[in-house]
Amino acid sequence: MGVPRFWREIPNRYNIIGTKCGYCNKVFFPPRFICPSCRRKGKLEPHKLKGRGKIVTFAVTHVAPNGFEDQVPYAIAIIELEEGPRLTAQVTDCDPNQIKIGDEVEMVFRRIGQEGDDGPIYYGYKARLI
Amino acid sequence: MRKVAIIGAGLTKFGELWDVSFRQMIVESGAQAIEDAGIDGKQIDAMYVGNMSAGQFISQEHIASLIVDHAGLVPIPCTRVEGACASGGLALRQAAIAIASGIHDIVVVGGIEKMTDILTEQTTEALATAADQEWEAFVGATFPGLYALMARRHMYEYGTTEEQMAMVAVKNHHNACFNPCAQYQMEITVEDVLKSAPVDFPLKLLDCSPITDGAACLILAPAEKARQYTDTPILVAGTGQASDTLSLHDRPTLTGLRATVDAARIAYKMAGVGPRDIDLAEVHDCFTIAEIMAIEDLGFCNKGEGGKMTERGETALGSQIPVNTSGGLKGKGHPVGATGIAQAVEIMLQLRGEAGKRQVGGAEIGLCHNVGGSGGTAVVHVLKRGD
Amino acid sequence: MTSLMDVGIVGYGVYIPKYRLKIEEAARIWGVDAERVRRGLLVEEKSVPGPDEDTATISVEAARNALKRAGINPQDIGAIYVGSESHPYAVKPTATVVAEAIEATPDLTAADYEFACKAGTAGIQTCMGMVEAGMIKYGMAIGADTAQGAPGDPLEYTAAAGGGAFIVGKNGSETLAAIEGTYSYTTDMPDFWRREMRPYPRHGGRFTGKPAYFKHVLSATYGLLRQLKLTPQDFTYAVFHQPNGKFPLQVAAELGFKKEQVMPGMLVIKIGNTYSGATLIGLAAVLDQAKAGDRVLAVSYGSGAGSDAFSFVVRDALEAKRDASPKVMDYVNNKINIDYGTYAKFRQLLVR
Numbered sequence: 001m002g003v004p005r006f007w008r009e010i011p012n013r014y015n016i017i018g019t020k021c022g023y024c025n026k027v028f029f030p031p032r033f034i035c036p037s038c039r040r041k042g043k044l045e046p047h048k049l050k051g052r053g054k055i056v057t058f059a060v061t062h063v064a065p066n067g068f069e070d071q072v073p074y075a076i077a078i079i080e081l082e083e084g085p086r087l088t089a090q091v092t093d094c095d096p097n098q099i100k101i102g103d104e105v106e107m108v109f110r111r112i113g114q115e116g117d118d119g120p121i122y123y124g125y126k127a128r129l130i
Numbered sequence: 131m132r133k134v135a136i137i138g139a140g141l142t143k144f145g146e147l148w149d150v151s152f153r154q155m156i157v158e159s160g161a162q163a164i165e166d167a168g169i170d171g172k173q174i175d176a177m178y179v180g181n182m183s184a185g186q187f188i189s190q191e192h193i194a195s196l197i198v199d200h201a202g203l204v205p206i207p208c209t210r211v212e213g214a215c216a217s218g219g220l221a222l223r224q225a226a227i228a229i230a231s232g233i234h235d236i237v238v239v240g241g242i243e244k245m246t247d248i249l250t251e252q253t254t255e256a257l258a259t260a261a262d263q264e265w266e267a268f269v270g271a272t273f274p275g276l277y278a279l280m281a282r283r284h285m286y287e288y289g290t291t292e293e294q295m296a297m298v299a300v301k302n303h304h305n306a307c308f309n310p311c312a313q314y315q316m317e318i319t320v321e322d323v324l325k326s327a328p329v330d331f332p333l334k335l336l337d338c339s340p341i342t343d344g345a346a347c348l349i350l351a352p353a354e355k356a357r358q359y360t361d362t363p364i365l366v367a368g369t370g371q372a373s374d375t376l377s378l379h380d381r382p383t384l385t386g387l388r389a390t391v392d393a394a395r396i397a398y399k400m401a402g403v404g405p406r407d408i409d410l411a412e413v414h415d416c417f418t419i420a421e422i423m424a425i426e427d428l429g430f431c432n433k434g435e436g437g438k439m440t441e442r443g444e445t446a447l448g449s450q451i452p453v454n455t456s457g458g459l460k461g462k463g464h465p466v467g468a469t470g471i472a473q474a475v476e477i478m479l480q481l482r483g484e485a486g487k488r489q490v491g492g493a494e495i496g497l498c499h500n501v502g503g504s505g506g507t508a509v510v511h512v513l514k515r516g517d
Numbered sequence: 518m519t520s521l522m523d524v525g526i527v528g529y530g531v532y533i534p535k536y537r538l539k540i541e542e543a544a545r546i547w548g549v550d551a552e553r554v555r556r557g558l559l560v561e562e563k564s565v566p567g568p569d570e571d572t573a574t575i576s577v578e579a580a581r582n583a584l585k586r587a588g589i590n591p592q593d594i595g596a597i598y599v600g601s602e603s604h605p606y607a608v609k610p611t612a613t614v615v616a617e618a619i620e621a622t623p624d625l626t627a628a629d630y631e632f633a634c635k636a637g638t639a640g641i642q643t644c645m646g647m648v649e650a651g652m653i654k655y656g657m658a659i660g661a662d663t664a665q666g667a668p669g670d671p672l673e674y675t676a677a678a679g680g681g682a683f684i685v686g687k688n689g690s691e692t693l694a695a696i697e698g699t700y701s702y703t704t705d706m707p708d709f710w711r712r713e714m715r716p717y718p719r720h721g722g723r724f725t726g727k728p729a730y731f732k733h734v735l736s737a738t739y740g741l742l743r744q745l746k747l748t749p750q751d752f753t754y755a756v757f758h759q760p761n762g763k764f765p766l767q768v769a770a771e772l773g774f775k776k777e778q779v780m781p782g783m784l785v786i787k788i789g790n791t792y793s794g795a796t797l798i799g800l801a802a803v804l805d806q807a808k809a810g811d812r813v814l815a816v817s818y819g820s821g822a823g824s825d826a827f828s829f830v831v832r833d834a835l836e837a838k839r840d841a842s843p844k845v846m847d848y849v850n851n852k853i854n855i856d857y858g859t860y861a862k863f864r865q866l867l868v869r
Contacts, residue, residue: 001268009264014618030265030377057286057384059278060331061270066255068270069869070568070862073328076271078279078379086379088262088279090270092569093535101286109577109618110569111605112269121605123614124269126569 001115006122011046013124016107018085020047029085051107051125053081060096067113075099079107079127092126104130133353134226135363135516138167139475144344144463145313152188152244153200155345159240160201163347168359174349175234177201177208180221180241181467186256188247197240214260215416217241218346218470219500219509223369225350226511235352241471242345253341257466260503262377274338274417276378276504278330281419283384285332287434290422292332294437296323298418299336299460301446306457308447308488313342313463323418337418342463346471348478356516362482367495368401368512370394376506385434387501389508390427394499398429401495401512405429408451408512409493410480412473414501415458421445424499425453428510447488455480455488470500474511481515522649525695526829527589528684528838530582531801532575532661533788533848536565538860540674546857547669554674559762563677563789565855566663568863572601572680573611575794576661577618579682582842583657584619586693587684591621594684595653598643599629600636600793602711602718603663615659625653633709634758635819636660637681637793642699642825644685655686660793667717668866675761677789679848681797693835694804694813697828700741702733709820725820726764734758734768734816737824741814745828749773752828753811756782756799758818760790774814781806782815787849800829802845807831 011017018029022043026035029049035042058077061068068074075096080086091099092110105127112124140162142155150158164171177198185191198208211221218241225239245253258273266276284290300320306312318336326335356363372392375381381388398404405428413428415421422436430451431439439445445453456462456476459469477496479485498511539562544551555561566575576599584591599611612627630636637660644656661680666673688695708729711718721729734757742748749755755774757765762785769779782799784791791798796817803813813829861867 001263005264010617011620015620057279057283059275059282059333060328061272061275061278062328062331063254063272063274065258065267065270065272066251070865071270073331074270076269076275076279076330078384088266088269088271088377088379090569093567101282108574109581110574111571112569121571121573122268123573123618126269 001122003120006120014109016049016051016125017046018049019044027083027085029081029087049081049083053079053105055099055101055103055105056080056086057101058091058099077127079105089125089127092128094129106130131230132232134229134350134366135353135356136348136366136474136478137351137356137359137363138163138349139347139478140166141311141346141472141475142344143311144342144465146246147343148246150343152184152190152242155242155244155343156197156200156240159345159347160238163238163349167349169236169349171203173236174203174206174238176206176228176237177203178221178225178237178239179208179210180217180470181210181243182212182214182217183256183259186259187243187245187253213507214502215414215466216470216500216502216507216509217467218472219498219511220371220470220507222348222470222474222511223371223509226366226369229350229352235355237350238347239350239471240345240347241468243465243467244343245341245465246343250341266377272330274333275330277417277419278333279378280384280423281332284419284423287385288437290437292324293320294441295337295418295422296320297440298415298421299323302415302454302458302461305447305455305488306461308486309457309462312457312461313340314457314461333417333419339416339459339464342465344463344465344468344472346468346475348471348474353516363516364478364481365514365516366511367514368397370396370400371509372396373507374505376503378504386423386427387505387508389505390424390499390501390510393508393510394428397510397512401514403495403512407495408497409495410452410455410477410490411497411499412456412476413453413499415454415460416464418460420501421453421458428497428499452490455485455490470498470509473498473500474513477513481513522645522696523688524645524648524685525688525692525832526683527655527686527691527693528583528587529682529693529801529804530579530586530842531679531681531798531845531848532578532582533564533679533798534566534570535852536567536863537562537852537854538565538857539854542857543674558674559786560675560789561786563675564679564791565860565863566678570663570678571605572603572661572663573605573614575663575678575680576611576615576659576682579661579680580615580619580657580659583682583684585841586838588838589655589684591619592624593654594621594657595625596644596647596656597621597625597627598640599659599661600632600640601660601662602631602633602792603665604629632823633819633821634792634795635817635823635825637797638817638825641683641685645696645699648685648687655684657682657684660797662792662794664790664792665717665864672720675785675790677791679788679791679798680794681801683797691834692832693838694829694831697830698741698745699825699827700737700744701823701825702736702740703823706822708822729820729822730760730764730818731768733822733824734818735771737826738772738814738816741826741828747828751812752778752814754781754803754807755779755814756796756803757816758796759783759785759799762786784845784849798845804835805839805844805846807835809833809835
């Protein structure tokens with residue numbers, strides 16, 4: 001991933017900052033730049049989410065993409081945050097086979113990957129069972 | 131708006147075609163189709179081509195130019211259409227629209243993908259670009275992972291079982307045994323699937339369609355002129371396309387594809403038919419769960435019943451609505467950009483009565499269903515035997 | 518060094534990863550008598566960072582915990598210093614990653630420190646000066662590490678992972694513990710070092726004891742006690758840098774502190790030596806249970822070598838605020854034991 005591309009999303013990835021439509025009050029994470037309901041009427045501002053939610057569904061990855069091989073098997077889940085939006089994240093620090101739909105999680109700051117041995121390190125969010 | 135018909139088709143063998151290049155596949159499938167249609171190359175007005183990622187697989191973009199050039203058809207217009215795994219279906223729709231509008235008469239539409247010139251890990255990475263790079267791929271979600279997320283939710287909400295998903299693979303492998311172009315010609319059992327290596331649990335190796343090289347080609351013409359070329363024109367009676375969010379997590383439902391439902395509704399309406407009128411269907415079984423959701427979303431059964439319908443054998447050869455008689459993506463192979471076209475080729479053969487040992491008796495109306503990514507794009511065509 | 522300052526701790530937090538490698542497990546691999554190692558080091562197990570953890574992620578969670586306890590606006594933090602021997606980058610500071618992750622950017626200064634295991638306390642001293650001088654309202658100092666011991670080296674039994682974050686501010690109603698004074702003792706001492714581009718440190722064996730750890734810790738402590746005119750009896754707690762379980766108990770005894778004063782701050786037995794995090798985590802453990810009016814001694818030691826001694830006096834605000842974040846023992850007790858193979862994979866000892 002190009003460095004500027006990663007850098008741009010740093011506040012969003014580090015601090016779960018999405019956007020909120022000033023017109024209909026819907027919260028979006030990941031951030032959106034146009035409200036699908038309000039379109040031009042909508043006014044989107046940055047909005048920080050609390051980072052707590054529930055697992056809606058999950059899968060256990062055994063064949064990992066580049067950079068994730070050392071973590072196999074790991075759980076990937078769709079999490080519904082308290083404020084409403086859903087996101088996709090790895091569930092860390094757990095036995096992936098012990099996860100259940102409905103489990104409560106908090107988003108934590110972890111190392112997501114890196115661009116080889118001499119490239120930048122990517123940080124972001126993962127979910128941790130509460 | 132004019133009606134559109136298919137007057138010819140061709141396709142290469144699907145498989146790991148080490149000896150055959152991208153350029154050779156174009157020529158092979160194209161020549162077959164032109165021969166089948168009984169036309170002369172000079173009569174072709176335009177080309178549309180579906181391809182997901184020649185840029186990543188063979189480092190070649192601008193393939194529209196490459197294809198029309200190597201097909202010997204310069205200077206006609208050629209347009210490449212991309213919609214991840216739905217590229218072929220989208221190209222077919224664009225070609226049909228071009229003819230329906232009156233702008234072109236005879237149009238060639240092809241689909242092609244050469245996936246084995248790079249290492250498997252690189253192919254997997256290329257396929258993953260159909261997902262949301264910033265918010266799905268970045269966090270470690272793989273393409274099978276996204277379908278596994280849907281599978282687990284489907285199991286949770288409707289009680290669908292791993293065995294029912296396995297039955298999709300068993301059926302499609304069985305059907306592929308009767309398809310000489312299919313990548314695999316071997317039967318498998320439910321136990322084989324259940325015991326196969328986990329990829330993204332609950333999906334295992336045999337729940338997943340393979341990596342395949344292949345090309346397929348159709349010749350389309352205005353329906354009113356079709357009989358000049360063939361005794362068995364196949365009408366593109368309905369075409370429908372719809373979109374949905376790129377990311378799986380942005381969708382309100384995780385157990386079906388809204389884009390399929392929307393695209394099907396449009397195609398059914400245009401063709402003046404409903405799910406009960408369909409005699410056979412080629413659906414997008416990139417993973418076994420995808421076929422189960424597809425037969426629900428296309429209206430062949432109620433939401434949640436797809437597993438049971440498969441288990442009861444109601445989508446098998448010889449049943450009321452045979453699904454994926456070609457072997458589907460699982461048994462026939464999934465050269466991404468070619469799939470949408472290959473599905474239409476299968477329906478065409480069936481409606482013409484030329485499907486050999488996998489023939490569906492009395493087939494009059496068929497449906498093809500092609501999906502991009504985890505459901506961000508879907509395109510459905512209803513094909514009818516012309517009168 | 519003077520101690521006429523009016524600054525204190527307004528927030529503190531720690532993070533310790535949940536994986537543990539028992540002494541027995543490492544000893545088993547190297548064919549060494551586990552009991553002999555345990556008795557010699559007074560350590561049972563050490564913390565191991567997961568494959569997605571590093572000094573930056575540890576620092577961030579500790580910093581976020583500190584912020585919750587402080588209840589301050591992160592934008593009021595004027596300086597962040599992260600001290601470690603295992604910064605994720607050789608060049609590109611951990612401090613800016615932390616600053617971004619606690620939303621303290623952009624109006625602040627930041628830098629990374631290195632001074633073996635006392636890089637974190639050096640940061641506290643810097644923040645003290647900046648706050649006292651009126652340069653900043655609050656300063657955050659973090660000491661965190663994901664230490665590596667060479668496979669088979671005695672350090673492997675204790676080289677652990679963890680971190681502590683402390684927020685310094687002017688004394689007021691929100692002060693959790695006032696800093697009475699600080700005294701440091703520093704000399705050029707090659708007791709333990711790591712050269713550029715080498716993965717593991719080297720050390721002088723027994724040379725790291727009396728002339729290194731003990732000389733500096735004793736001197737810094739005597740210096741502080743002299744300056745503040747205090748004796749060991751004036752303290753409720755004493756926290757010492759803990760490379761193993763023996764050194765802090767020995768130095769405490771030599772100084773005249775009782776075992777009961779030292780044990781609450783002795784985490785090394787359960788989590789190993791968290792290097793730059795060690796003294797800070799020990800101090801945090803004491804603050805997790807201390808009462809208003811308690812006086813706490815904390816003395817760090819960094820090879821190379823130096824020792825920073827501090828005297829804290831606990832204030833009223835601590836009791837109400839300390840439950841805002843997980844306590845040291847919450848992290849210590851949230852653990853899962855792993856085998857040496859998993860440890861080797863996590864620590865990337867195996868080359869693919």
